[in-house]
Amino acid sequence: MYAYDELDRTLINERVEEFRDQVKRRLSGELTEDEFKMLRLQNGVYLQLHAYMFRVAIPYGTLSSKQLRRLAHVARRYDRGYGHFTTRQNIQFNWIKLAELPDALADLAEVGIHAMQTSGNNTRNVTSDQWAGVAPGEIEDPRIWSELLRQYTTLHPEFSFLPRKFKFAITASAHDRAAIKVHDIGLRLHKNAQGETGFEVLVGGGLGRTPFIGKTIKPFVPGRDLLSYVEAILRVYNQYGRRDNIYKARIKILVHELGIEKFAAEVEDEWLAMRDSALTLDDAVVEEIRSRFSYPAYQKLPHMPEELKQAAHDPLFERWRKNSVFTHKVQGYAIVTLSLKPVGGPPGDATAEQMDAVADLADKYSFGEIRVGHEQNLALPHVAKRDLPALWKALDKVGLATPNVNLVSDIIACPGLDYCSLANARSIPIAQELTRRFANHDTADLIGRLHINISGCINACGHHHVGHIGILGVEKNGEEFYQITIGGRADENAELGVLIGPAVPYGEVADVVEDIVEAYLALRARPDELFVDTVKRLGVEPFRERVYATR
């Protein structure tokens, strides 16, 4: 966990009071909606179909139990008793009253949580690997650099009024769990031939209306130069990014139109003029941030404790363990993913009671720490393996032990037309129906790893472009239709999915997905060939034929 200092606390508290005054002036009519809109967006407040939506940042996906309990309190006190974890390590509350928002923000500020830069044309909440600091083989904890970027970009005047929103993601592992290739700037920590630690910098990735996979602009930037290099990128974007057309304003469009070589040359020129400046990070600054992260006092524990051996006889426990428990860097410990994808449930939603329960379990079994992943699940990052059977039973009691992590029913979905004012079609009911279709665990296990991502509009909050199966809601003559893509992926081998054919109506989506999955089972070369690898090997044609032959 990172401990905020006095400066952070003062900043957050002052921000609450500033927003309280802005809300008061809006409600009295002193501020018009046009004047107020940008101010509320900069504090994570959108207006959705039924109410204001309040998006709260969970920087790099790390929460303390105290913070999670406070999020539960906000859900209970100011909302309708639940929250929605998003694909960018935020949580959204769907029914907040504007008049009560300053109080909600003040309650969150007491535990170091805020909503700054969860919306608006600025640098957004910096995201990272939800296994940061505990993943085996990691170069180093990427949250140190995430926090550095958070501090540097928060309320940075030059980056508060960019042409469009701007998103960072950082990973320090070979396997990318942070989807860095679909961010405006993706950073991969690695070591160069001299053994120095630095960043591969990717730029221009993104989803939405015009999806692109990010391109490497510089294979190695030393850590000390991270801020100056990032600032050079943002300056080039600020200078050349289009402000005349919202659909062409993201950096990915600029990179595409200039070409990566020209864009890289512009950044290099800018960087060389400023690299040896106040932005150069000396070791003391990095160490100061590093020192404010606390790490658990792990015990020396056996790799295979007796409790785990005993529990292995229970097939239900084994099923959960196989899909939810992952290798930790410290022997005797495990990373546990808590599925927020129960059969028939809205993906990513958690009730206040579940949040409280997870906070209690984190205190008991995970050194009081919780993680939030972009797949809309939670994780307990430091669980002693001997505690896994007891944890499983406790999670099962509160509906958080669905054994479907990374399986076909572990679906990413945006809020869609049930909540969102931008959506053209519903996402959540499609996800709910699919979880019912694939509720049989043996079938899901047979299918293996398969990610379905659903978005209710082209803005792609459900990351449909990079789903193994992507589902995009569109509107045709007042009816909901859905385009289906296959072969996308968001990891280190990120690819955009390919459209398989004409959009299908709402009532046929689950049937189409079943057809695609059945085709995969018939076509895969061997049982362990993943869906996405079968698509890569065969292309989309056999799947297209299967889906449309009878439609």
Added chain:
Amino acid sequence: MTSPLEQKIRIAGPSIVTANRTSDGVVIYRTAANGWSTSLPDAAIVRTVEEARALLAESVADDVGAVGPYIAPVEIKDGGKVKPGNLREHIRLKGVTIDLLPVPA
């Protein structure tokens, strides 16, 4: 951003003006009595572009009470009952279409 009043108005049938209440975001409908109601049957029905433009203009003028007024279609059923004219407005009136996680009372 283009003002709602500068946008081209097209209506294909009976329509209303709807918005969200400023203080809490609740869905509201413009009434014939120059006010707002949370009840769709209270909404003023317009049938021509001119009527729609006038109703929208007076709605936009109430910037303190309402956010984002716009024209939305409705259906008038037998007996005069007013129904939302599309799925989006149905969801705004009736709420989400999904099964939520059970939240203890």
